[in-house]
Amino acid sequence: MAEEKINKELFNVSISPHIRSKESISKIMWTVNITLLPAALFGAYYFGLNALMVMVVGVLSAVLFEYLVQKIRKKPITIADGSAVLTGLLLTMCLPPTLPPYMAAVGSFIAIVIAKHAMGGLGQNIFNPAHIGRAALMVSWPVAMTTWSSMTTSIDVVSAATPLNMLKQQGYGALIDTFGSAGNMYQAMFLGFRNGSIGETCTVLLILGGLFLIYKGYVNWQVPVIMIATVAVGTWAFGGLKEFGTLFSGDPIFHMMAGGLIIGAFFMATDMVTIPITKKGQIIFALGAGILTVLIRLKGGYPEGVCYAILLMNCLTPLIDRFVQPKKFGVRG
Amino acid sequence: MNNLWLTFKKGLVEENPVFVLALSLCPALAVTASVITSLTMGLSVMFVITANNMVVSLSRKIVNPKVRVPVYITSIATIVTVVQLSLQAFAPALYKALGIYLALIVVFAIILARAEVFASKNKVIPSMVDGLGMGAGFCLALVIIGCIRELLGNGSLLGIPIIGDWYDPALIFILPAGGFMLIGYMVAGWKMWTTHMEKKKAERGEA
Incomplete structure (x- = not known):
């Protein structure tokens, strides 16, 4: 009779892990998708039909290529787990709104087939697939990738340049002029009423989405915070050197909200596959990405450097992982 | 005769210098942005590799094995200089387009490899055929890559x-x-194709 009182589970011999998290790949992926959706919808509403087409074509083709590759590789079809949707969405959110939609499909092909599955599939890729897709499009069609929609930024100024483009080519003064005043500019950039890639403009929605991810624990808060802070400090210190000739005369608030920094720091740099595993490693990663972004923005030929900064840090990830390896408990040296 | 054909054929497909042996990838990348430069480079290498194989094969009994590599290099460099000067005289535009890579034929791994692996152990005619086959395979690979890239x-x-x-x-x-x-x-793709062909051959052999 005593046998019945014993919990059977305690006698169940199995190999580790014994404690399982309730999270799963598809749950995390769909959550990230949903947190991105508000900013994407804002982009579609603000930039119009072509932007929506780019996103729809990009996402659908990403799913299609995932299906085809998995079919060819004779792997289980996992298009329902949302990772292909996420890659397609992130890729197209970083593309200009006037891009011909078929180029988005080419980008999805490069992201899914070359950057993801050629490396071994989900969890094996060295580089962020969405950013590889964007970088490949950037070298393939440089003209189409740097043509932005023309829009009215202030009462009577029509411009077809992103704020960072304007800063690089015309300087800080001209940038302020197009928006009317510095306050107007901050407001427009915070709410997303500015030129740029489809999904990167609306700072407030992206931050809300990112905060939700941090709250859910999918993202370590250190990564976005350190990356954005590094960019802020760097641009504040060196951003005004060329124009005003003094240190600490840059505009950190502008630089924090400009370009793809917010979406990059919250959604790209935190991609679980391509960043270091340990917290210490992730901090080094974020710091490096921030410094590279500042370097490219202020010194490089491109106006925006978040994409390349993250890709460059991606290839350092294995090295960082080795460098910050935690000590084994009880082992000397 | 059949043997010679096999020697020639292996350079084309199953031991293709670029796609299978993975030798001389540097020029395969650098000069294949257009078909015409690919073709010129391919034909130049084909000529150099054939001529060098013959020279090495001819001299294989007189050269002391200890100094064979300097001898090979001298012979390759001489032949490359011939190619370079004739291209410069008759096709100056192509000569300019190929630039430094023409002179770099001297150090292409595939040429030295064929001299070492094949020509130094075989008679003149098989060595020549081997050079032609390997050169043709290299040329074929370069032209395929060049066509796709230019198109x-x-x-x-x-x-x-x-x-x-x-x-x-x-x-x-x-x-x-x-x-x-x-x-x-x-x-x-090449690997997939050759594996497929071999499988077919095996099936036919069994049947």
Whole structure:
């Protein structure tokens, strides 16, 4: 009779892990998708039909290529787990709104087939697939990738340049002029009423989405915070050197909200596959990405450097992982 | 005769210098942005490799094995100089387009490899055929890569526009990054094809 009182589970011999998290790949992926959706919808509403087409074509083709590759590789079809949707969405959110939609499909092909599955599939890729897709499009069609929609930024100024483009080519003064005043500019950039890639403009929605991810624990808060802070400090210190000739005369608030920094720091740099595993490693990663972004923005030929900064840090990830390896408990040296 | 044909054929497909032996990938990347430069480079290498194989094979009994590598290099360098000077005289535009890579034929791994592996152990005629086969395989690989890169990256073949205006060329194929990716996938495709052929041959042999 005593046998019945014993919990059977305690006698169940199995190999580790014994404690399982309730999270799963598809749950995390769909959550990230949903947190991105508000900013994407804002982009579609603000930039119009072509932007929506780019996103729809990009996402659908990403799913299609995932299906085809998995079919060819004779792997289980996992298009329902949302990772292909996420890659397609992130890729197209970083593309200009006037891009011909078929180029988005080419980008999805490069992201899914070359950057993801050629490396071994989900969890094996060295580089962020969405950013590889964007970088490949950037070298393939440089003209189409740097043509932005023309829009009215202030009462009577029509411009077809992103704020960072304007800063690089015309300087800080001209940038302020197009928006009317510095306050107007901050407001427009915070709410997303500015030129740029489809999904990167609306700072407030992206931050809300990112905060939700941090709250859910999918993202370590250190990564976005350190990356954005590094960019802020760097641009504040060196951003005004060329124009005003003094240190600490840059505009950190502008630089924090400009370009793809917010979406990059919250959604790209935190991609679980391509960043270091340990917290210490992730901090080094974020710091490096921030410094590279500042370097490219202020010194490089491109106006925006978040994409390349993250890709460059991606290839350092294995090295960082080795460098910050935690000590084994009880082992000397 | 049959043996000679086999020697020639193996350089084309199953031991293709670029796609299977993975030798001389540097020129396969650097000069294949257009078909005409690929073809010139391929033919030059074919000539050099054949001539050098013959020289090495002829001299294989007189050269002391200890000094064979300097002898090979001297012979290759001489032949390359001939190629270089004739190209400079008769096709100056191509000579300019190929630039430093023409002179670099001297250090192409495939040429030294064939001298060491084949020509130094075989008679003159088989060595010549081996050089022709390997050169043809190299040339074939370069022309295939060059065709794809020029067609997709520039919309033309041999400088003549093939695809209409509706096609917006993808510059990545002209740039090294696209070349790397293309060669990677070509190697994979080549491997798939040869494995498939071998399987078929085995099936036929059993039947």
